[in-house]
Amino acid sequence: MTEKQLFGDWYDYRSVAMGLYGLQQKLVEQMLLLGELRGDLLTVTPNADADMIEIYNFNVSKNNKYASPTNFFKLISACNNFIRILKEKHPEVIDPASPVTNFDKLYGEALCMRAWAYFNAARIYGKVPFIYESLVTIDEIQNYVNSPGTYTDSVYITFATDGYHNDTIHNKPITLEKQMFDVPMVIDYFTNQLEKDVKAVGVNYSIDSPDQTWEVTVWSNWSMHALLGQMYLTRGDYVKSVANFESIVKNSTSNLRYQLDQSFSTYSWRNIFTSIDSREHIYTIWFKKANHQQNELQSFFVNKYMLKPTIYAITKWESCRYGQIIGTNPKPSLQTMTDIGLPYGDFFRGFLTSYVYVKNGGALSTTDYLNMLALRSKLDFRSANSIMDGVDTIVYKYMINKDLFAQDANYIVYRAGGIQLYLAEIYNYYAFQQGVGVTTKTGNVAGIINDGSYYGGPVTRPQLGVRGRVGLGSGYDGLSLSNIIYIHDPNTNKIIGYKDFTTDIPAEQKYVEEQILDERARELAFEGERFYDLMRVAKRRNDPSFLAKIVSAKYPAGQRDAIYNYLLNPNNWYINYFN
Numbered sequence: 142m143t144e145k146q147l148f149g150d151w152y153d154y155r156s157v158a159m160g161l162y163g164l165q166q167k168l169v170e171q172m173l174l175l176g177e178l179r180g181d182l183l184t185v186t187p188n189a190d191a192d193m194i195e196i197y198n199f200n201v202s203k204n205n206k207y208a209s210p211t212n213f214f215k216l217i218s219a220c221n222n223f224i225r226i227l228k229e230k231h232p233e234v235i236d237p238a239s240p241v242t243n244f245d246k247l248y249g250e251a252l253c254m255r256a257w258a259y260f261n262a263a264r265i266y267g268k269v270p271f272i273y274e275s276l277v278t279i280d281e282i283q284n285y286v287n288s289p290g291t292y293t294d295s296v297y298i299t300f301a302t303d304g305y306h307n308d309t310i311h312n313k314p315i316t317l318e319k320q321m322f323d324v325p326m327v328i329d330y331f332t333n334q335l336e337k338d339v340k341a342v343g344v345n346y347s348i349d350s351p352d353q354t355w356e357v358t359v360w361s362n363w364s365m366h367a368l369l370g371q372m373y374l375t376r377g378d379y380v381k382s383v384a385n386f387e388s389i390v391k392n393s394t395s396n397l398r399y400q401l402d403q404s405f406s407t408y409s410w411r412n413i414f415t416s417i418d419s420r421e422h423i424y425t426i427w428f429k430k431a432n433h434q435q436n437e438l439q440s441f442f443v444n445k446y447m448l449k450p451t452i453y454a455i456t457k458w459e460s461c462r463y464g465q466i467i468g469t470n471p472k473p474s475l476q477t478m479t480d481i482g483l484p485y486g487d488f489f490r491g492f493l494t495s496y497v498y499v500k501n502g503g504a505l506s507t508t509d510y511l512n513m514l515a516l517r518s519k520l521d522f523r524s525a526n527s528i529m530d531g532v533d534t535i536v537y538k539y540m541i542n543k544d545l546f547a548q549d550a551n552y553i554v555y556r557a558g559g560i561q562l563y564l565a566e567i568y569n570y571y572a573f574q575q576g577v578g579v580t581t582k583t584g585n586v587a588g589i590i591n592d593g594s595y596y597g598g599p600v601t602r603p604q605l606g607v608r609g610r611v612g613l614g615s616g617y618d619g620l621s622l623s624n625i626i627y628i629h630d631p632n633t634n635k636i637i638g639y640k641d642f643t644t645d646i647p648a649e650q651k652y653v654e655e656q657i658l659d660e661r662a663r664e665l666a667f668e669g670e671r672f673y674d675l676m677r678v679a680k681r682r683n684d685p686s687f688l689a690k691i692v693s694a695k696y697p698a699g700q701r702d703a704i705y706n707y708l709l710n711p712n713n714w715y716i717n718y719f720n
Contacts (some may be wrong), residue, residue, distance in 0.1 A: 148230060151243065155344070157223055157229045158247055161254055162359065162426075164216040168261075169426055169436050169552040171207045173449075173669045175265050175716070180671035181691050182454035182662060183536070189447040199707055201716050208716050214261045214272070220255035224248065234340070236649035240339045253360040256331035257368055257554075263327040264375075264673055265328035267715030271320040271330075271352040285317065286719075292317045321719065332381075335369060354417040357425050363389055363399070364424035367555040374563055375677060379571045386564050389423065391559065391596070399423065399557040401593055402603055406610040413556065417543045423555035427695040428548075435548040442536040444545065450496045450534050450666070451695045457662045458491030459514065462634055465617045473625050473639045482618070484518040485511060487663055489611040495666050497537040498529070505532060517632050526664060534666050558664045561607055565589040569653050570681075583622050586653060590660060591619035607664055620656055624649065627660045654678060676714055685709050 147153045177183040178196050185197045201208045227248045232241040234248040262269045270286050275294050285292040293316050305465040309545050322330065343361035347353055370385035390399050404420045405413050407460050413421050429435045441448050465482030486492060500503035516525035539550035568582040568589070588595030591614040592619045593604025608614040628638040642649035661674055672692075689708035693701050 148226065151541070154227075154244070154247055155346075157226075157357075158250060158344070159252065161216065161219055161223065163434075164219055165254060166426055166428065166434065166436070167212045168216065168258075170207075171212070171439065172261065173438065173552070173667070174441075176669035176672050177667055178448065179692070180675060180697050182451055182666050182671050183448055184451045184695055186311075186449050187320070187447055188445055193447060198712060199283070199704065203718060206599055208265075208718065210262060210266065210269070210718060211279075213258050213269075214286070215279050217255055217259045217272050217279055218279050218282050219274065220251045220258070221274045223251050224255070225274060225277060227251070233340070237340065243344050245340045246342060246344045249339040249365070250344070250360040252335060252339055253342060253365050253368060256335055256372075259322070259327050259331055260368070260372055263322065263324045264676075266718050266720060267712070268321045268323040270719065271322045273317050275317075276317075285319065288319055290319050292319060328376045332369055332372050335365060338583075339365065346462070353419070354422075354427070357417050357419050357422045358427040364555055367423050367560060370560070370563065371555075372527060374567065375673075377681065379567045382565065383567055386567075389560055390564065399560065400596065401557060401561060401605050401607060401610050403605065403610070406605060407489050407612055410489045410611055412540055413553075413558075414494075414538050414551075417551060421557045422553060422702065423557065423560065424553075425556075426552040426554060428551055430544075430547045430549040436550065436552070437548065438539045438550050438552070439543065439545070439548050443540055446533075446535065448536065449536065450536055452663065453695055454666055455491075455496060455534065456631075457487075457659055457666075457670050458495065459486035460631060461485075461487040461491075461613055461618075461663075463612060463618060465634065467617045467627070467636075473627070473641065476627060476636055476639070478634060478636060481518070484514045484634070486514060487611065487613065491661055493537065494541070495536070495538050495663075497535050499533045499535055500531055518634065520632055533630070538667055553668060558607055559661070559668075561589050562661050562664060564595075565607075565660075566657050569650055569657065582708045583653070586657070587620055587622050590614065590657070607660060620653070620660070622653065626652060650676075651682070651705065672714075680711070685711050688714070 147157065161641035174193065174196060177197065178185070178193065183662070185193055190196070192207050194204050195201045196207060203209075214481045227234050227244060231242075231244040231248075233242065234245050239245075259269060272282055272285070273294070276282050276285055293314055341362075342365045343356070343359055346359060355580075366385040366388050370382045370389075373379075373382035373385065392399065398420050402420075403409075404418075412418070417425050417427065419421055428436055462482030464480060465478065466480040468477045468479050470476045492498070492510055493504070493507070498510065505528075512529045513525045516522070516528070543550060565586045568585040571582055585595045589606060590608050592609045593606040595606075596604055606614045606619075608619055614620065624641065624643040626640045626642065627636045628640065629635065630637050640648075640652070642652065658674060658678060662671065673689045674690055679685055686709060689705045692708055693705035696704050
């Protein structure tokens, strides 16, 4: 079907929009790999292919299928074309005074999808070619990208606000100057465009279908605010970032969606990954085998077993304890634990949810898992190691309740837990005037993470917080903002030292920031954001060694120093595809 035969009715427009989402699906595998394998939570197995090993070693060639920008260009070109057609055939989409229609909402979806593509490409490559809207095919884009500095576009149209027949320029060749946008330029350009040009986002597709998850699997006002908040946070604009994130979590909907309550508490936390639910999911890229919509995530982690969690990822869950109580001795040097707590680890987000131990072809039993942790806490490593002899570790998030060969795990782009933790990170540094001084909203940090008290005021359902909804948010189990922070033996949990931040607030902020980063690891591991979390914090601190130390720790001794030294140069955090 040619373009001239399309767009006879609304369903043609809808079909083209669905095509854009199909192109977005093609980015999922590389988004996850590039966001996680370059971080500290994921590593390769002997089954990993050559392209994965290149990414793992920070030595990516231009032929690497996971690092190619082609799928980004395909999505951008299709968005450009759809945006051009909407401007031509429905010029009201660029008229802010006209009433909002479904065409405005389609226009908003296309603008969001294009901004998302540019933002993620910039985070991966460091800089990306700016693709003019007149470039609407992948061949045009490839020729433009490969041009030395200028490119002649043989067909160009500038649309007037009153439509196609009064275009000011038609079929006039023009010369396009090749422009490279780095991350700040991408953020500046597309945040401005989304805020100024979008009248509405998100067609109500459920009108034609009883499936209410349509609201989450297409771009909406919720996901647009998530993208804007993420871009502003990356830029360091906390005020605008908070405004966008709070519009999501402090919404006025009847069910207070996107707050953290009992909906996904304790054992139900794993249900975040078994279906699409608008109480947690903000934007999710949907797959379904029956519709021939599949990806390779299950193959990466299980079927072909090419990637697995690092010991550092596992430790973040298994170092948690339930029910620990600290003593009341006023002298930190004499402080002891009244109760060392139950050594179950982060039981609801960790074992049998984010990861699984596999032995003799099946999952390690819960009994053996708990016995192993109990033996370690008693320093009986010999008995613990006998349980773990012959054990492999797999990423399990994308396998929960799945057929082994379904290959259709959904990919969550934005969800409530992640947005809440972004807010906690901001509030650790976000200064505001209160009375005569300037202070930070540290109380909000604890409220978001521990017990949900961040919201304040009357609520219609109990708030639990990020750690609270998995049983870790109360007492000494929660994030502590005390000036005295105790250091524990990683096995026995006994106090072996302390840090005193009483006179060093900046050091305490860094400590809290690291605790939030650890919480993001437990909550969001293997969901594609880990490397960018580390980049963001390292840039905020102006300390490349922060990222280099964390990432290089997962490598074997003979490679660790080389990776550390390589990552001391922030330019090496990007895949320099366009140099």
